[in-house]
Structure formats: C-alpha cells, structure tokens
Amino acid sequence: MAPAVLAVDQGTTNSKAVLVSVDGTVLATGSAPVGLSAPQPGWADQDADDLWRSVLAAISSCLAAADPVEIAGIGLSTQRESVVGWDRRSGDAAGPVIGWQDVRTTSWCASLPADLDTLVRTRTGLRVDAMFSAPKLRWLLDHTNADRVGTVDSWLIHRLTGCREHLTDAGNASRTLLYDVLELDWSPALLEAFDVPRSVLPDVRASNAGFGVTAGVPGLPDGIPIVAVLADSHAAMYGQGCTQAGMIKATYGTGSSVMTPVDEFVAAGCTLAWLTDRPLYALEGNIVSSGAALAWTATMLGLPDVGALMELAATVSDAGGVSLVPAFAGLGAPHWDRAARAAITGMSSSTTRAHLARGCVDAVAHQICDVTDTIPGTPGRLRADGGATVSDLLMQTQADVLGHPVEAADVAEISALGAAELAWTTLGARTGWAAQRGYRSFAPAVDAAVRASRRAEWAAAVASVRTSK
Template identity: 75%
Template sequence: MPQAVLAVDQGTTNSKAALISADGRVLSTGSSPVALTTPHPGWVEQDPENIWQSVLKAIALCLNAASGAARTPAVEVVGIALSTQRESVVGWDRSGRPVGSVLGWQDVRTSSWCAQLPAAVDEVVRRRTGLRVDAMFSAPKMRWLLDRSPDARVGTVDSWLIHRLTGCREHLTDAGNAARTLLYDLTALDWSTELLEGFGVPRAALAEVRPSNAGFGSTKDVPGLSDGIPIVAVLADSHAAMYGQGCTQTGMVKATYGTGSSVMTPVDEFVPGGCTLAWLTDHPVYALEGNIVSSGAALAWTADLLGLPDVGALMALAATVPSAEGVVLVPAFAGLGAPHWDREARAALTGMSSSTTRAHIARAAVDAVAHQICDITDTIPGELTTLRADGGATVSDLLMQTQADLLGHPVEAADVPEISALGAAELAWTTVGASTNWSQHRTYRHFTPTATDRTHRRTTWSTAVTATRTTPTQPTPT
C-alpha cells in the first residue's frame, strides 16, 4: 500500500486536504468552505466548530477520493502536516469548548485599543518580534477574548486544530505561527515576558511553542483516521507557500494571492523592526514580509459591485479593455496594510469620466491587486531575482501579466493550486527522512513585462493611495 502525508491547509474561506506522496505527487484532494461573518463594521468572525467540521469534511472527501468506489483504504497515512491561516485567534475552555467566535486576521475591532498603547510597547514589539502593533496581529485579539473569558486558553488556528486532532489533549503551536502574535521573541525563540505583560496575556493561556517539525502529538478520535497518526509538521499558510515555492535564497520573492496577500523573501539574519520568522527547524529561517489586507477580497467586492456572478466573470470583463483608462481602485476597505500601515485610510475609486465603463472598473480592480504587490517589493532591499506567485487568483493570465508589467520583472506562477499544502507536506516528508526538494521539478507559467507605461501607471496609483490616507508615514514592508 502506498504511503502518503495527509496535508491539511486551513485557510480563511476554505479548508483543503491533500494526500501527498514522498515524491510530491498529489494523490487526491478534498475541499470544504468555511463561513465568515461581519456582525459589525470592522468585525470579522468565524465559528471554531465550523472550521473544525470543514477540516473533517475536507479530510473525508480526500480519503474517499483516494479509495474510489471500493471505499477501502488505498493509501497509508504516515503523518499529518498542517498549513493554517495566521493571526486569527480562537479561545476555548479546559474541556475544549469554544468560548466565542474566531476573531479573524482581518478583524480591526481592537484598532482603537492598539492606538492607545504606550509608544514603549510598540518599540519593544518591533525590537523583539520584527513586527509593529496592529489589530491584524493576534495579541490584541487574545486580550479581547480574555477580557470576556479570563480563564480561557487562547491560540492561533494551528493550536485549535492540533487540540482537536489530538482528542483535546495538546495545546501547542509552531514557532512561525507564534511569531505572528506580537508576543514571541524572535531572538530568544520563546514567549517574551515583557510583551506578555504589555498586552496582558498570561503565559498559562498560551500554547507551548515548538519548532515547525518537532512533532505535535498524534491523532485521537478523529473520524476517518486511525488513532496514533503523528502530526509531523506545522506551518503558517504563507510560510508554507514560501517553503513549497523553494524561495530559500536572498532575492527570491514569494507572493501569495488570497483573500489578502503575503509577499515574503528570506533574509540571512533577524533584522529588528523589519522581519518575521518563516519557520524553525534545526535553525531559524527569517524573512521580510509585507501583508496586504485586501486583494482577492477586492476582486470579489468589485464583482459584486458590478453585478457579476464571480471573480472569473470579473476577469473576463476586465480582459475586454486594454487598460483601466485612468480609473484607479484603492481597496482600503479596512485601511491599508504594508507598506503604508494606515488603518484610517479609506477605499476610493477615482479617475472616472463619462466614458468609464464597467470593464474599466473591473480592470482597475485587477490593477489594484498587482499595484499592492509592487508597493511591497519596492521596499525590499537588494536585487529581485525571482518572483514566484501562488494562490487562487494566479489562475488569471491577465493578473499575472499585469503583475509582470507593473513590476517590470518576470513573474513565475506555480501551476499547483495546493502549494501551501505541498510546502507543509514537504517539510513533513523531509522530517521523516525522505529526499524532497520538489520545487526543482515544479512547472511554472512565465510572464515577461511587455508594457511601456509602467512609471506613469505606478505614479497614478501612488497619487490615488496618498489621497486616501490620513497619516502618511515612511513605507516599510512588515
């Protein structure tokens, strides 16, 4: 019977599962949607049990697809790898019952609270974690949940899934996910007592941090899976994508196009104030990263605005015109993320005239996604050698060509939709002794810059962004 790692990729809007062999072949997949609610402006919530059930359904569909009509095990699952959405926070009691909703990474209910923190806290955050105080990260959300359930355990989504996969026996997290909380010291590689006190989060409420491939318990009472299957590796989804893309050298940049976007490039050492931890194995791997709040979400919003059924229809409409004809969409629906970090910025649609059509607005939405990636790459020091793209929106040749044109640099789009799952699975197989390096054998669609008006388009975009902002500051990636 062939062996496989079961890779679970739990994202913002979907949970996916894939059985992946030691040579990187995807043997079968399963997917289940995850509901998301916005009960108040700026609030983004999910149901912890809905996330768990979506994972179980994705696993069941994946296993059933592997076994076929016979419904008998066709693959031996030798380990589990997790790739999970980052920064979102779950709280649960000692019996494993959720104490409230998941506070999503897009949730900005704590923005005012963050703004009132002493400047000294932000200085320590930058020095210890490489990040900045912002409502996107986990610590303010943890404090919000603990204010309402003081005895709760809190954790990121990887902790919640580990807890459930192990029969509610473990409270663990990987170092890469911990690095996104504002509470993890990237040089000491441990929770920072100084930051725990600054945010009012007790250490006892938090998970034990382990290296990304250190082992995270084993399965117990999981429908469809035998007890005792080890959880071998855990990575945050953006980190797993960088691992799966093989972006391990300075100058290589990974861009993930999801609900939001993550742009990451590895660096040789920790840089205070501009770094994150990608993963921790026998040594830490650091990366510069910029987070975009609204990319795929901007495409979905525009499709809805124009009365289109989905993003695919938006892309088709956008392709009917050669350009946006000066129309610019700045999708600051929840403010701007990197490199601007202005939560008070507001979305704007500018440059319209009496000749503007729905197609021009659609094209402006496509441009907005690519411009935001460029905003981050423009802040990365050194020479860009490779930009590898992944995520759902990369199926659009129009978006990828637009990205190459605005970047002024070739773009390589992975032809594998399960890149985060593959990254986590590759780390798992490497941990158990298999020879991997799968990215060397991966195929890419290549896009070469063709436009000659890059400077003008970038300037027009920059002017529109500035007009939406209330507190212009020096751009930084993280």
C-alpha cells in the same frame, strides 16, 4: 499500501486536504468552505466548531477520492494571526475565531503607549496593529470564559489530538506580537505589555518537532503523528522553494503576503518563517485586501464571480485612468494606515464597468509592487501562488507593473504542499519538489515609461486616501 502524508491547509475561506506521496505527487484532494461573518462593521468572525467541521469534511472528501494509503503523518498549514479561545476542562470553544482581518481592536491598539511599538519591533519584527494576534487574544480573554487561547494551528492540534495537546509552531507564534524571535520563546515583557498570561498560551515547538498524535478524529485512525506545522504564507514560501536570500514569493489570497528570506533578523518588517534545525527569517509585507477586493468588485458590478470579473477586465486594454484603492479595512504594508478608506479615482463620463474591473486587477498588482519596492535589491523574478494566479491577466499585469518576470505555480495547493514537503523531510525523505514543479511565466510587456506612469497614477490615488502622510 503506499505511504502518503495528509496535508491540511486551513485558510480564511476554505479548508483543504491533500494526500501527497513521497515524490510530491498529489494523490487526492478535498475541500470544504468556511463561513465568515461580520456581526459589527470591521469585525470578522468564524465559528470555531464550523471551522473544525470543515477540516473534517475536507479530509473525508480527500480520503474518499483516494486509493487506500497508509498515512505516514500529517502536515498542517493554517491561517495565521486569527485566534481561538476554549475551555481547558471541556475542550469546547469559548467564543468565535477572530479573523486576521478583524479590526475591532484598532482603537485599543492606538491607546497603547508609543514606546511599546519599539519594543514590539525589536523583539518580533512586527508593529502594533489590530491584524496581529495579541490584541485579539486580549479581547477573547476579556469577553469570553476562555482559559486556553491560541492561533488556528493550536486549535486544530487541540482537536486532532483529542483535546490532549496545547501546542503551536514557532512561525505561527511569531505572528502574535508575544514571541521573541531571537530568544525563540514567549517574551515576558510582551506578555506583560499586552496582559496575556503565559498559562493560557500553547507551548511553542520547532516547525518539525512533532505535535502529538491523532485521537478520536472521525475518519482517521488513532496514532497518526502530526509531523509538521507551518503558517499558510510560510508554507507557500517553503512549497515554492524560496529558502535562500534573494528569492521572493507572493501569495494571492483574501489578502496577500510578499516574503523573501534574509540571512539574519532585522527588526523592521521581519518575521520568523519557520524553525527547524535553525530559524529562517524573512522580510514580509502583508496586504489586507487583494482577493477580497476582486470579490467585492465582482459583486458591486453584478458579476457572478471573480472569473467573470477577469473576463470583463480583459475587454479593455487598460483602466482608462481609473484607480481603485481597496482600503476597506485600511491599508496594510507598506503604508500601515488603518484609518484610510477605499476610493475609486480617475473616473470620467467615458468610464465603463470594464474599466472599473480592470482598475481592481491593477490594484492587486500595484499593492504587491508597493511591498517589493521596500525590499532591498531587486526581486529578479517573483514566484506567485494562490487562487487568483489562475488569471493570466493578473499575472501579466503583475509582470508589467513590477518590471520583472513572474512565475505562477501550476498547482493550487502550494501551501498544503509546503506543509507536506516539510513533513516528508522530517520523516526522512528527500524532497526538493519545487525544482520539479511547472510554472507559467510572464515577462514584462510594457516599457519603463509606461510602467512609471502607471505607478505614479497609483501612488497618487493611494495618497488621496491616506490619513497619515
């Protein structure tokens, strides 16, 4: 049997499994949805056991669709700042998965000492915000009987290894507000500040250091090594081949992540993308609502799905002056105004449903530009991935408001492929798959004056919803 890596990409709304050969060929795929609930306004919960079952279902579907293979190893790509707690003795989940988009701890974060934000930025590159893991971990410890906590990768490692391992990778750890990305270890000062005991946290390993072997997993033999682990946005950057300073990628998911590698750590907006033989740092901006905004607008307009929204938006040449600011849970990068609220501006008696649809498409593209505008230098070109990139309209709009070419990856499983590629590299294979990958290219089709006018219109709309100027 030919060897293959099994890559699992566990995301906000679904889990995917992909079998990948040593040359990067996708042999089979499988997927399963993951439920998301909002028991209170601003909360975002997932059932930890349902999440695990979705991973098993995706793996089962993938293996059923493939010819017999020898699984040489497993690579994991997982949603990042979301957290889980469980009982050390039973191995059972002690509460919900609290999603990265959950804002229940916003008030608690605002009550923390102002100088903590300086400490956090210096040690982690991030800021104190409800999006990141530490406030959610504290909530779990306060409201459940969990004596083991971690990000989603640690929960999956725990279950894949028969509840034997409590591990995480450095890239996922870097999103918690508790991990010192220069010392490459949990920070005693940050653990004390957020009142999170070191004893409940996983051990941190390099992204390719090995994370135990499978045990008791339905449908998988025991003893398969978990070779590599990456956070999903980081895995997308790895899969896109964006490993050198000056390259930039944007992932269009429920939210969006814009990342570009940097030669060394800088405190403002920097994160640890992965740790192998050396750490790779990246500047990143996180957008709270992109794909979620498209789905919301489709529902509000009575459309069956986002594809129908794109079709409606394409029936008009522009948004007719309409701007939709999707601050449903506040604004993320670069504004970081969690008290901001969504708004639709610029409507007139001639505004149609198509203009509203187009305004939402524009909003996704403008939010990406808001982040790229903060990155030193110019992007040259943007590599795009994620579900929404199937829309030529969105990708062309992105190129138009960015003013630079956009290259959309021709595969939907880029995060899974990133995890698979790191796994194969760790197993000794030569990869470099990004250079062989096909892309759909989009060049700017509007002049500088039109671009500047659209950006100014968007900036005015954002300013109208800001609570902190």
